[in-house]
Amino acid sequence: MTHDRAGHERTRRRRRRGVTLLVAGALVSGAVACGGADGSGGQGAHQITIGLVTKTEANPFFVALRHAATAAAHRNDARLIALAGKFDGDNEGQVNAVESLIARGVNGILITPSNTTGILGAIREARRQGILVIALDTATQPENAVDATYATDNFKAGRLQGAYLKALLAGRAPKVFVLDGTPGSEVSQDRHDGFLDGFGLKDGSPAIIGQANANGDRNTAQAATENLLLRASDVNTIYTINEPVAGGAYEAITDRGLTRQVTIGSIDGSCDGVRDVKAGTLAATVMQFPVGMATDGVDAVVAFAKSGVRPSGFTDTGTVLITDRPVRGLPSQSTAWGLQHCWG
Structure with missing residues (x-):
């Protein structure tokens, strides 16, 4: 922990x-x-x-x-x-x-x-x-x-995503969309807090240029991202609570021709999500089990x-960062490993 x-x-x-x-x-x-x-x-x-x-x-x-x-x-x-x-x-x-x-x-x-x-x-x-x-x-x-x-450990999962996305910016100024889950959800809040901690941000930071609740749903996430892009199209990083939300965000940025500009991270580690990392749709996902x-x-x-x-007690069932673009200081596994262990 x-x-x-x-x-x-x-x-x-x-x-x-x-x-x-x-x-x-x-x-x-x-x-x-x-x-x-x-x-x-x-x-x-x-x-x-x-x-x-x-x-x-x-x-x-x-x-x-x-x-x-x-x-x-x-x-x-x-x-x-x-x-x-x-x-x-x-x-x-x-x-x-x-x-x-x-x-x-x-x-x-x-x-x-x-x-x-x-x-x-x-x-x-x-x-x-x-x-x-x-x-x-x-x-x-x-x-x-x-x-x-x-x-x-959902705080840890969010923190892994945040630290990784921060590292990929390599010193560039962050312009972040935050796509959370369901209002009042403990999982959503823990992952949100962990992301901010890993990225080095606080709620209300000017680096967060858009935020929405996507309820863990792909279609809701796509619509939410489209709305955020109307107000701030210079986004370069998108945090997503899970892979369905990441899929919706990717559709929205694809429709706007922004895939080269925007990096998306997520949490889930499904086999489909790992394939999305391998294809470059996602920069990384944090695998659960x-x-x-x-x-x-x-x-x-x-x-x-x-x-x-x-x-009795709490048992952490594990989190693993999955990416084919590893960064120094953050342990990770490749998509080849991920496809052998996805949701195991």
Whole structure:
């Protein structure tokens, strides 16, 4: 850990959104062929059952996390019920998902919380009923509201992107667009703060000539970048919270013929993102490891169900800077390495 995590905790006010709950799938082990998706067949009530609640169903990061959790559950002969909010920030949907999993009597719940304080009441009730609760990808506030957390150090991820983009300027004056995530998101804020720290900037700095929330969405990011370019077309550096946002920003600068002028960095480390680095669309991306998060979470629930031992604390699942243009003083790996390890 490269920073004091407690120093970056903050209280946020969040709006409660409309109720939306998407069943991403009730995914089970081989026993499903003998019974229904509700687990009534096969091993029945004796089968370990794990709930997974992600922020959205469609974001590639959460798709990868869900697939990894499914595979880990299958290896452990456990049942996985995967639920998701409709959009990033859908706290109401996640609350309803947790309540549904409590009613189904799961052994453990893995959750990537959209609202790191708004979900606490539902988590508290799950733990009161003896259910193990583990946060993946995003820590709750406070972190000890759950039994354990397996996640990226998002401040460190942002800091790596910031330090790298700063180094590429090689002394030129920075003119930066900042494309954040969802307002009130702990992940968005930590990556934002880390980027500023790594780049050596502060909020409100004149070097930041444009800033927008892109909600982790490619189309939103493209529209936001187009609007920022109308006011400041001399941008030379773009920070992006994730690779879908980076893709939208790249489309916008391409349409304006600015690809030679602007350098884009990102965070995710998907195989597609690594290919974008290799192609020169992105200068670098910071790789995360959702497969590790999901696998560790499932294994912890299985161990708890068998032994009663609860995991605890925060586990940093790792960050690696991926680029084919390394800079002195910043450890990195090439895109060849990245394509062998993407989202592992």
